[in-house]
Amino acid sequence: MEFRFASRMSQFTSSAVRDILKLTQGKEIISFSGGLPAEELFPAEELKSAYSRVFADRRVMQYGLTEGLPGLRQLLSLRLSQKGIQAKPDQLLITTGSQQSIDLTARILLEPGDLVITENPTYLAALQVFQSSGARILGLDTDENGIRADLLEAALRDNKPKLLYVIPTFANPTGAIWSLERRQEVLQLCSRYETVILEDDPYGELSFEPSTLPPSLKALADAAGFPGVIYTSTFSKTVVPALRIGWAAADESVIRQLAKAKQSADLHSSCLDQAALAELLEGFDLDGHIRRIRAEYAGRMQIMLDCLRNDPVFAGITVRPPKGGMFLWLELPGEADMDTLLRLAIEEGVAFVPGTGFYTDGQGNRTIRLNFSHSAPEVIREGMLRLKRAYIRCCSQSGMEAALS
Amino acid sequence: MEFRFASRMSQFTSSAVRDILKLTQGKEIISFSGGLPAEELFPAEELKSAYSRVFADRRVMQYGLTEGLPGLRQLLSLRLSQKGIQAKPDQLLITTGSQQSIDLTARILLEPGDLVITENPTYLAALQVFQSSGARILGLDTDENGIRADLLEAALRDNKPKLLYVIPTFANPTGAIWSLERRQEVLQLCSRYETVILEDDPYGELSFEPSTLPPSLKALADAAGFPGVIYTSTFSKTVVPALRIGWAAADESVIRQLAKAKQSADLHSSCLDQAALAELLEGFDLDGHIRRIRAEYAGRMQIMLDCLRNDPVFAGITVRPPKGGMFLWLELPGEADMDTLLRLAIEEGVAFVPGTGFYTDGQGNRTIRLNFSHSAPEVIREGMLRLKRAYIRCCSQSGMEAALS
Structure with a gap:
């Protein structure tokens, strides 16, 4: 039997992250992809x-x-x-x-x-x-x-x-x-x-x-x-x-x-x-709880930002430190393809979201979103090392220059 | 500012029950209207x-x-x-x-x-x-x-x-x-x-x-x-x-x-x-729990059915005893208008759902739905007495013959 789905269903583009993560089930992936809060802070x-x-x-x-x-x-x-x-x-x-x-x-x-x-x-x-x-x-x-x-x-x-x-x-x-x-x-x-x-x-x-x-x-x-x-x-x-x-x-x-x-x-x-x-x-003192979350997320954001800024490999990347929320938004230089970077990152054991999906008009192929709220500080550091390895491989594959640390 | 709602919103016809119940807030209404399970049986x-x-x-x-x-x-x-x-x-x-x-x-x-x-x-x-x-x-x-x-x-x-x-x-x-x-x-x-x-x-x-x-x-x-x-x-x-x-x-x-x-x-x-x-x-023994619910609802259905069948006032009403579920479905004789009956029932302190809303084509003006699962036996009996008073008033208003008990 052929199901006659409504035409709107073809509008739902499958998420690249979901597809790739499906292929990596069982692997130990550090995820910077979702908009997830920190589990250890849940009340x-x-x-x-x-x-x-x-x-x-x-x-x-x-x-x-x-x-x-x-x-x-x-x-x-x-x-x-x-x-x-x-x-x-x-x-x-x-x-x-x-x-x-x-x-x-x-x-x-x-x-x-x-x-x-x-x-x-x-x-x-x-x-x-x-x-x-x-x-x-x-x-x-x-x-x-x-x-x-x-x-x-x-x-x-x-x-x-x-x-x-x-x-x-x-x-x-x-x-x-x-x-x-x-x-x-x-x-x-x-x-x-x-x-x-x-x-x-x-x-x-x-x-x-x-x-x-x-x-x-x-x-x-x-x-x-x-x-x-x-x-x-x-x-x-x-x-x-x-x-x-x-x-x-x-x-x-x-x-x-x-x-x-x-x-x-x-x-x-x-x-x-x-x-x-x-x-x-x-x-419950929800406002006190929110103050604790804020302080923790500010610290995690700073750690992730430092990983980016203190490493010459990432020197060409543009990032504006956010004053709140859960995300760092990166603009990468050159010709690197973010789907390639994501595939390599998954191989190295770290995930992020390529920026294209957030655009209404197909732009954003040199942007990625990183979540800093979900991962503990040591996990952020390890994840950023993995991302760096993926980035170096991606640059070398696409003929880009990446300073090697 | 005038809000430009989508045309589909005009398709949502307001429920007669909701409207009438709004007018009766604060009153002690016995409700046979919703498809509600019995609270005292909740695990x-x-x-x-x-x-x-x-x-x-x-x-x-x-x-x-x-x-x-x-x-x-x-x-x-x-x-x-x-x-x-x-x-x-x-x-x-x-x-x-x-x-x-x-x-x-x-x-x-x-x-x-x-x-x-x-x-x-x-x-x-x-x-x-x-x-x-x-x-x-x-x-x-x-x-x-x-x-x-x-x-x-x-x-x-x-x-x-x-x-x-x-x-x-x-x-x-x-x-x-x-x-x-x-x-x-x-x-x-x-x-x-x-x-x-x-x-x-x-x-x-x-x-x-x-x-x-x-x-x-x-x-x-x-x-x-x-x-x-x-x-x-x-x-x-x-x-x-x-x-x-x-x-x-x-x-x-x-x-x-x-x-x-x-x-x-x-x-x-x-x-x-x-x-x-x-x-x-x-x-938890959910199946055992469901057996208890079934037995209780079967009993409540029978009580409501007996109230209908044993009272000559209700003689002209057609009802098919259901073999499960939560509802009795009544077809009333003559020219009685169910919105009038509902209004009078609310005045007497009992609510039901007029049947028209369940039809796709405006039929059902002589039908009503009664819920038997939500109310305890003594509440069913009292509610049916109230419904009877409303029914007698409705018949007399619409010139219908109703045997008076």
Whole structure:
């Protein structure tokens, strides 16, 4: 029997990393590829204790509201208000991770042929969502302050797109952060052209210099009375990913539509996970925990950066040290092919993500993304040695000059 | 700012029950409306103990495979093989409840304009999924043995639809069950026309006479070598709904597509819930637990049925006692309007679901669905007294004759 799959399924390009990692199962690979938090920092005991308390109320095991547990939304509302985001519980939707917020936003807004504006490069799995909805995607270049406002204005004026998708704080994959001025400028443009902004903020809590962090677009929009920002974030990076609990904060009319779409998608997210998270938020110093994560990740980033900067082999590589998040973004010199480098790296026992997949237009063949949050310091050092061996082999194969240490 | 929502959002018709229940918040309503299991039967202690064990392995708190935890899929594979379903772990996808299996199936198969065949009436939230995908829906009548094969053959021959969606065992809303012969006949037809069957089986475990239950379509298809059945079920009715853990079993090529769609939808389902469920399945007599649920639900069904049959007020109502599941399906005589009856029932303090929403074509205005699984026996009796008062008022308002007790 021949299965007649929908044409959108051919849009899902298979991830190079997934394919290569499949071939290397059983090998000891040091992975700098995923956006994974450090397992040894997970608050396991506190979570275990939170789960032990949720079963006291049998109703929490029953079907729940699509919008999410009222108690969790109340706690979240308070937490967001401390960050300048005005979101009453009715302006919040609990999702199965922030990936679902992106997917639901696409469902409520996009028709086939609609245009979505993104940064270029941007989060790969968001591009997949937009592609599978049949939307066209226009990626705009960024400068050191964020998405280029001149390009954005032209794109909004010419196309009146429904949606702008951005990660203004510790972008994926580049780790860059938008300036306050650029944020204001983008808000004014989107307000003028009535374009909804989906602000994806999974990494905002992971700032190495929290006092210098500009407010989120959503906080600025709330202060200015602009209702067009859908803000999404997650507990995946601050508590644990396995929970799959994220949220969307938006105008109540938008939340109502997102909830309709979610009801049809999966009825609601796990009430047990939601209830345990609510228990955790009440009894645990999450902000203290986040401070510990930040300090550890800042240290790991520095170690990885030092490995790159202190080795003459890597001299031609450009890297901008990020002020938070989970990623180093490298631009490599010359003609090296990143798929070749990845294949050699896997042979040497280390993995990364080639940059091309993050681009909307096939660019990025000399870029790679390295994750520094997941690996312990000694693992980072070993992984960077392996990457160096792969890089030397890659340069020699492609006839590039690489200083040999 | 005016939000430009996608046109599919206008397809989501607001549920009458949700609207009315909103107006009655704070009132003491006995609800026969939802497909809710009995809370007092939840294995709370066993679940609590299962969760206490999952945190021993920190990796379970990390991001997981889109397809689901290998250990859980292994256990599920064994469990399904006992029911004649041949599903290796690679032929299984763990979903955020079986609602997500329906949604993902629609995503991988349906393009706007495609035709989906369903039973008429059928599960309301499946209709919502198909509507929102832009598909056309053709509901076919059923007789006492299942969906009518003559109507199905004509529909397959004329339209070559990609998808047939059915609930052959304790259908929602009618509680009906297809005969073995009809199952075989439908499989042969779909095999001939290469139409995929989505077999939704949330209630199959809740049989009051398990020994007489015919095999699932999927089991019959596996025995016959027909790869075109996607089978979905859930632990919501047998363990607890709040977990949101369901699954799809299908040909490996279909699972691969479903997994791609799931990755874009929510990356993966909660690993903590999956791991706890795996712990539970290993250490807990789930089948013994299901036997207790069956016995209790059979008793509750009988009580509700007796309330209907032993009261002359309800004499004109047609009801076929179901052999399992969670619902009684009533056909009422005369001209009574079910929205009026619902309004009066809410005033009296009891809720049900009017049948119209389950139909693909506006039929069903003299039908209602009653849930018997959620309410304790004494609550069922009180609820049926309230329903009787509402029914008498409704008949008198609409000029119908109702025997007064």
